[in-house]
Amino acid sequence: MASSIYKNYLLQSEPNKFSLDNLRAGEMIVNMGPQHPSTHGVLRLEVVTDGEIIQDVVPHVGYLHRCFEKHAENMAYKQTIPYVDRMDYLAAMNSEHVWCMGVEKLLGITDQIPKRVEYIRVLVTELNRIASHFVAIGTYAIDIGAFTPFLWLLRDREHIQRLLEWVCGARMLYNYIWVGGLYYDLPIGFEERCREFIDYLQPKLDELDTILLSNKIFIDRTANVGILPLDVAINYACSGPMLRGSGLRHDLRRVDGYSVYPELEFEVPIGQGLAGTTGDCWDRNYVRALECRESIKIISQCLDRLTTDYKRTPDFDPQAACPKKMRMTGSQELYFRGETPRGELGYYFRTTDRSDVPFRAKGRAPSFVNLSVLHEISRGCMVADLIAIVGSVDIVLGELDR
Numbered sequence: 001m002a003s004s005i006y007k008n009y010l011l012q013s014e015p016n017k018f019s020l021d022n023l024r025a026g027e028m029i030v031n032m033g034p035q036h037p038s039t040h041g042v043l044r045l046e047v048v049t050d051g052e053i054i055q056d057v058v059p060h061v062g063y064l065h066r067c068f069e070k071h072a073e074n075m076a077y078k079q080t081i082p083y084v085d086r087m088d089y090l091a092a093m094n095s096e097h098v099w100c101m102g103v104e105k106l107l108g109i110t111d112q113i114p115k116r117v118e119y120i121r122v123l124v125t126e127l128n129r130i131a132s133h134f135v136a137i138g139t140y141a142i143d144i145g146a147f148t149p150f151l152w153l154l155r156d157r158e159h160i161q162r163l164l165e166w167v168c169g170a171r172m173l174y175n176y177i178w179v180g181g182l183y184y185d186l187p188i189g190f191e192e193r194c195r196e197f198i199d200y201l202q203p204k205l206d207e208l209d210t211i212l213l214s215n216k217i218f219i220d221r222t223a224n225v226g227i228l229p230l231d232v233a234i235n236y237a238c239s240g241p242m243l244r245g246s247g248l249r250h251d252l253r254r255v256d257g258y259s260v261y262p263e264l265e266f267e268v269p270i271g272q273g274l275a276g277t278t279g280d281c282w283d284r285n286y287v288r289a290l291e292c293r294e295s296i297k298i299i300s301q302c303l304d305r306l307t308t309d310y311k312r313t314p315d316f317d318p319q320a321a322c323p324k325k326m327r328m329t330g331s332q333e334l335y336f337r338g339e340t341p342r343g344e345l346g347y348y349f350r351t352t353d354r355s356d357v358p359f360r361a362k363g364r365a366p367s368f369v370n371l372s373v374l375h376e377i378s379r380g381c382m383v384a385d386l387i388a389i390v391g392s393v394d395i396v397l398g399e400l401d402r
Contacts, residue, residue: 016046017058026050030383034063038143038387041397045374045390049383057378057386059371064401072361077103077326078179080361085173087363087399090135093128093164094340095399096177097121101258102336102347103179106328112321116310117181118260120318123194123302124167124176126295130201131160132341133288136394140285141212143391144221149212156204159197166190180322185312191303198296205293213282213289222285223276226377226389230279236373239366240343241287242393245271246279252339264301266294281392288341288394326356335364342366342394367393367400 016029023029032045039045042063048056068087072080084099085092104110138153161171166187168176176183212218228238230246243250251268253261269290271283306312328351337346343366350360370393378389 023048024050027055032386034060039390040139040395041400043390043395043397043400045386047383047386052382052384054378054381054383054386057375059374061368061371061397061401064397066398066402068402069362073358076356077358078322081178082173082175085175087365087402088132088340088342088345088367088396089172089398090396091128091132091341092172092174093125093177094132094338095345096174097125097259098336098338098340098345099347100177100179101338102334102349103326105336106332106334106349106351107179107323107326109180109321109323113180114310114316114318114321115260116185116306116312116316117318117321119302119305119310120182120186121177122259122261122264123299123306124164124174126298126302127160127163127194129341130292130295131157131164133292134160136341137208137212137285137288140388140391140394141218143387144218146212146215146218149208152204152208152211156201159200163190163194163197166193178319178322179326181320182318185316185318186306188312191307194299195303198299201296205289205296208289213286219275219282221385222281222388222392224280225276225381225385226281226392227277228279228373228377232373232376233279236376237369238343238373239369240339240341241284241291242343242370242373244269245284245287247271252337252344256337258338261298264298266297269294281388284392284394291341327354328356329353331359337364340366342396342399343370345399363399363402365399365402367395367397368402371395371400 027048027050030047030049032047033039034042034044044060046058046060047054066086068083071083081096081099084095088095134153134157138150141149165171168174168183228246230248233243233246247270249268249270254268269287271278271287273283275282330353332351335346335348337344345366346364348362349358352359378386
């Protein structure tokens, strides 16, 4: 009796989209997840199959819902930063950066941020971008069946984790970028250690190309699989490597030109169909690998500026522009967006006069939007290919469910 009540509760809270009445002869419904190890989190996929061929697939989300927006509407702007960290926990620096820039624009203090602070922000966010892409590519390799690249990439990611831990004391959830500044300046000797790391990393990316991206088995499993045409990507509002993998050179660091990115030189990689068709699973991972190289260029330029034009000085205070009280003047509405490893992360704010707590705060998560195109690129594929397709989307359930 108890088990039947629990089953009815599950059906009421998260009902199937398809029923047996919808199925044609030979079709069946297969549930993949929410505990499946290859769904990259607690994601449930309701798959309609005809033998091994996928007819339709529907993602069911909400298993990791953490009430971010409700928290944000009951806490001061600066108190919300630790909750922002826990959305995309693989790229917390990037999430913090976008949130703080949005609040700074609301307060009208964007021009007051010291240049050294801006370059440090870009430095740590690009380090975090590389670390995030390493997890995406490494776990994707395991999905396909290659174990060695995962170990190599996690080994190199550990160096980044130690650098970021040296900066702020935390390995994943940082609370380092504050509204108006930073928690602390870079430790003495950080620039030299960071240069040693990027010199070490350059040849490792060449090894990654050889062992994974150029591997015949990897190409056979990912090329011409999960093809996302450019018009479909645009219509579904995809962003990040999902969109650029389909051939559109759209990067908010270039398009919006926020922070000090307009002062830096870097390319925006796109998918070109070098191994199969433009917009397939291989292209999306190829774009992420190339973005790691571009992030190294950005990091190197930031280190140059931090050691020449914007050197460390005894009187430098990274919290000098941090407002003690964040009282908004008048009611405002603002949508601010930035480029994270997964795409366009945006925050919508609605404020009330003389309040340091937003009336409404909404997060636009790139993982949520990118996953919505799953059924379009999975129809007609094999069930085994669905694992390759989901992995190529690179979702983080923390920001997807929020």
